[in-house]
Amino acid sequence: MSQTASQSIEPPADGVPPHRYTPALAQEIELAWQDRWEAEGTFHTPNPVGRLSEGFDRVADRPKAFLMDMFPYPSGAGLHVGHPLGYLGTDVTSRFLRMDGHNVLHPMGYDAFGLPAEQFAVQTGQHPRVTTEANIAAISAQLRRLGVDHDTRRTFATIDPGYYKWTQWIFRQVFESWFDPETDKARPITELVTELDAGTREPAPGTLPEGRSWAQLTDVERRRVVDAHRLAYLHEAPVNWCPGLGTVLSNEEVTADGRSERGNFPVFRRPLTQWMMRITSYAERLLTDLDRLDWSDSLKQMQRNWIGRSTGARVRFAVAEETVEVFTTRPDTLFGATYLVLAPEHPLVGTLTAGAWPEGTDPRWTAGAATPAEAVAAYQRQASRRSELDRQAEGREKTGVWLGVTARNPLTGADLPVFIADYVLTGYGTGAIMAVPGEDARDWDFASEFGLPVVRTVQPPADFDGGAYTGTGPMINSSNEQLSLDGLDKVAAIAKVTEWLVATGAGEATTTYKLRDWLFSRQRYWGEPFPVVYAVDGEDAGLPVAVPESMLPVLLPEVDDYSPKTFADDDADSAPEPPLSRATEWTTVTLDLGDGPREYRRETNTMPNWAGSCWYYLRYLDPADDERFVDPELEAYWMGPRGPGDVGGVDLYVGGVEHAVLHLLYARFWHKVLFDLGHVSSEEPFRRLVNQGYISAFAYTDARGFYVPAAEVVEKDGQFLYQGEPVNREYGKIGKSLKNMVTPDEMIGQYGADTFRVYEMSTGPLDQSRPWETKAVVGSQRLLQRVWRVVVDEETGDVRAADVAPDDDTSRALHRAIEAVRDGMTTLRFNIAIARITELTNHLTSTCPPGTPVPRSVAESLVLLVAPLAPHLAEELWARLGHDGSVAWASFPVADPQWLVDDTVQVAVQVNGKVRAQVAVPADADAAALEAAARADEKVAAQLAGKTVRRVIAVPGRLVNFVVA
RNA sequence: GCCCCCGUAGCCCAAUCGGCAGAGGCAGGCCCCUUAAAAGGGUCCCGGUGUCGGUUCGAACCCGACCGGGGGCACCA
Structure with a gap:
């Protein structure tokens, strides 16, 4: 049954046609369809096997497409209009690919461990989980209101014990591995021990005690030698100690001027024993495999510089x-x-x-x-x-x-x-x-x-x-x-x-290589506990032991005080003290790890927040799987290589360039370890990666240099005025400090989500930065109103589509639009797609004025073309056109080649490179026919009269150029 | 200092293989509709592609130098 949403709406203001697509009607439509999508599970993506496989037979013959955004950190500040840009880019792509016959996976989650929540908790005494979960709920509501097509059954947060259990499990895998330089890959540590015992391998240089051989070592000495080979290892070395944050930081988290990336506090070098990850073993593979990725050159260059071969x-x-x-x-x-x-x-x-x-x-x-x-x-x-x-x-x-x-x-x-x-x-x-x-x-x-x-x-x-x-x-x-x-x-x-x-x-x-091993310990509360304990007594006291898989997750304990001990910013002599070390009933534990119950001390550092983002893409495949971190069959389906030599991975990953050498390097490293150990079939996590541009906005300062509310500044004769006084215009980040904040909620309230979506997508290619301009949003609103008007009579509310054949001009306009929109969608240049849709709409507006019928085939195609961009409007029109199912699952139009070529084309005729005439020729005219047609033109003949033609260049379909003496 | 990216209309941006510089939007002017205004519809306006030089029949596109903007790295041997 077709459902439409406009019945209950208030009549529009005087003079406005009763069935116009107004912001109020847009809101009504959007909320109704968002409810329906949720109720019907429209965007549930079936897996080939397992818990989420219901309905797979419907999509079994489709190619898969796995699209993702870099998941947000749920900060309390909320989203501004810059944040959704990337989310909308993947959403439009996801909707396009679904309509174009793919089985599309487009999930979203939350990167929820980290400093801001902990700092807020320290200030308020409220548990970071409480504030984090509230922020997640708020962002989740904002995303829903944008109309994005996430499969919300797959949403999770990195703080969920069911998730960080597997983060700890992966740490164990890294800990229980070593890097074999001969095969250039990670292998289980047990294989190293076997080879050392058999004498077929020598310990790595520098790992044996002076003047001794493996055979001569005691068990504890051998443990130390083995530990020195692990991919996750304890190491005493000068580290980046940041007293202002009370924690150590990785090289990637320290800025070029020696400050913390977060908080901008001074960082000191200080020797400490910390967990390290042996990412340097992968330097060469991380470098050379960049050539196999569909990433931007600038991003690859940044990783190359960082690896620094x-x-x-x-x-x-x-x-x-x-x-x-x-x-x-x-x-x-x-x-x-x-x-x-x-x-x-x-x-x-x-x-x-x-x-x-x-x-x-x-x-x-x-x-x-x-x-x-x-x-x-x-x-x-x-x-x-x-x-x-x-x-x-x-x-x-x-x-x-x-x-x-x-x-x-x-x-x-x-x-x-x-x-x-x-x-x-x-x-x-x-x-x-x-x-x-x-x-x-x-x-x-x-x-x-x-x-x-x-x-x-x-x-x-x-x-x-x-x-x-x-x-x-x-x-x-x-x-x-x-x-x-x-x-x-x-x-x-x-x-x-x-x-x-x-x-x-x-x-x-x-x-x-410039790349250094990854410092993996943090002296914070709000992070994943290490699955590591140390024996308290005995010869092996102080040596790390991985907590067995059966005892995972190691839950983060409740504490009274979340704060790390922080120090004066410049107190270089201070030393870190993790908050968990004060949870005394938690830090000491009696475990039976195979040799009877013994007392152990837990590792009290926590993991850096990059840990959770290193593998979350794999967890989307089934976040509720309690048996394994990912089902290999699901990994092979969604992530696996497409053929020999293919790296596999997520088909489109969109996010900010600020993660170029942090998250994106760490995730590649973990993925390669998992690949070496046989846990995944893909060699790289992200096959294609796009950095979305930033949205900035103008800000204005008054004569004293203070920022004034940008929303209240008016332009008059090229001057910018605030309360009548001239102000100075600047260009910068959107935010409270520059008083130029604009939120998606305001824009959705004023115009509706579809208009907001179309506006954001129309201002440039996805990867381009651009200014926000609130006054320009109305252009997108007008476009959607015209699209609506093509399908619905504004006076009567009747559908205008009729079973009449389109004329040739209209067919050409339609099929050219289809071709161009497909191209724009594929290359993430949604601005072009929107421009072509606008052209088609304008064509229909002028050829089918109000009161006349619109060819049904054209009206339906137009609705399908706008569906990825303005999904709510499209659903509504699709339903009014008499269709039962969601337009999200309708087929995207395919251009008919016969309408893409003209019978005759206008070609330019140049003489010595200057255009002198236009002639009409058959589209398939060859060079000789072109030249003949050109010579037959009077203007051309006049130009050529009395001159020697030395050369003729004729490009079929384009132009003729006479080179004369 | 080294490396990367980008300069097209007042603004945001198009332009397939090197082939007539302009698709779309904003802003602005005019017209229609309207008692009026708004909304809507129509129409017009503006640049020769940052600068200079080269290659070519032909350059926004390729090459070189420079100017401007953005980004990355930086005591990395």
Whole structure:
């Protein structure tokens, strides 16, 4: 039965036709259809198997399409008009693909662990779950009012124990794995133990106690060796400690100026034992697989930069009894290396430091200290206490101290003083460099400061004005009895010196990455607890043990105080203290993990909020599955590769570019681990990714520089006035602080959701940023009114569609619109789709004036074309046209090619590139026919008279160009 | 400093393979409807594609340099 929604509505104001599509009618229609969609489960997507498989036979022969938005963090601030842009983009695509014969999965969820809810809880004493759930309800209502087609049965939040149970389960998988460099993939840790026991594999370098073999180790010692191989491991290292937030942060969460991405507090380097994830093992795969993804170039570039692959060589220098290994991208400049620099935290610093300064040591090298040890200790202390911010503020002036020892340059035999300096970073390369001041600007600065020699090994151009020369040129000063690089270019010199390094055992070619392992511990309450305990007593005390799968989830305990201990922003000496450590009855637990009941201490850190977003796309496939994190059959159906070599993954993922090196890198990493372990069939989580643009808005300041309410500013003769006074216009983010907030609720109240949707989609391609302009929304309202008027008589309310054949012009207009709308939908350029719909509507408005019938086939096609964009209006019109089912499941029109070509076309005739005439020719006219038709035109003939035609270019269907002398 | 993206009408944006610069919307002018206003309908207006040079029969599109805007990275050896 057809249901229509307009019966109960108030009559419109005087003079307005009684059946006009007014905002009030739009509201009525929208609310009615939203209720009906929910009641009928219109957007329930059937799975091929399992709990959600009812109705699958209806879609079994359809190709699948899995579309997603980056799920929102349910903040209390609510949505402004910028937020829905991406959600609407996936919604329009989802509705289009469903109508075009796909089985479409378009779910939504909530990323609900995280700082703001916890900070709010600290202020109010209310449990973060309470505020978070209230915010989720509010956003969910806003989304429903927009008319999006989410399958709400699949909605969940990352704070649901039924979800974070599996987040913990995945952590276990990562913990119980190691990365096998030979196969370049993750494998179960049990296989490592088997190979070590069998002697078929050696432990990774640096993991064995000095001078011992695996066979000689005790069980506890072996545990430590194995733990050092895990993909999730405890590690003591300098970390980003943020006293203002009371937690440590990952590198990705620290901004370039050394502050926290959230809250903008200073961050300090501080050694701490923390959970790390070995993402660096995947650096190469994360890099090369970018080429297999349908992502924007800029986003791929950002990930490439972050991974930061560089190729070069490792070179070993003898220093006293020790060997210092450096990394360099310029091994060709080895003849120019005049000193070495280690990072202040380099492990060999203590061993290498000499007992006393030699006679006559340059005072600049000692920092005024009596002994090298004192100088080193003071410098290390200073380096560790300085925040990244301080380092920037000091203008990168080079500082450092000499260790009192020298290394030997393997090529020149020269003695190279060995320094520590904070311009060399621990954790990148080997944490040590050979300094070549002639060809490196930083080394040049340091050498100038410390009076160190400079040897140029690349010939600078004649007009070079000094300093480090980093350009190209022939090698100079680079030969001895063993090796000559002189005259070679950079590439040849690198090849030759690398060969020599390998031959003499002094080094080898290598690759390094800027990417660091992922710091995975947070000292917060509102996050997933680690499924990890530590034995309290016994030889294995303090070693981590994963909580068995059967004991998951490890529930977040209730506590009285949610706050982490925070400190003064600049208190570099403070140390983190997790809130869970105060939940004493929770932290200590007696468990039987196979060797009888023992007392254990729980891990009291929590996971970063990226954990929940690392795999949520998989959980949409069945969020209620209590047996496994995802059913492999569902994963294969929705995510699996389409063929050999295909990476698989979500078919369209839309979200903000701000996650380029956070969420998007972490999720790829986890997905690859799950792939290696055989839990998923897809190699990548997100096949196609689009960053939606941002919506900004104008803001206005008065003479004092204060923001005034943007909504009350009027434009007059190019001037902007607020209460009669001129104001200054700026362009910026939408928000309360700029007093330019506009909410979707206001726009929906004023125009209806369909108008709001069409407006947002009409202002540009999805990935383009654009300004918000409230006064322009009326254009979309007018379009929908005209669409309505084409189908419904405004005076009588009768449907105007009649079974008459459209004329040829109308058929051409229709089929061209269909073709263009399909193209716009596929390429996410909804602005073009809307423009073509507008053209078709305008055509129908003028050819079928009020009171005349509209060809039914055309009216129905128009309704189908607008259905993805303005779904409520389309449902209403579809029903009034006599259809029972939802238009969401009707077939999207297909253009008939016969109407896409004209019988005759107008082609331009150019003479020497200037258009001189238009001639009409049959559409299929070939070049010769075109030329003949052009020559037959009088204007052309006049232009050509008395001239020599040297060349004729005729492009069928386009133009003819005569090139004359 | 290095890398990436983008400059078309007052504004937002189109333009298939290099082929007549203009689809759509906003704003503005005029007309119709209307007692009037609003709403609605119709119609018109405005730029030669940031600048300079090159390739080409032909350039918004390709190449080079520059200018302007946005973004990413940055003591990464």
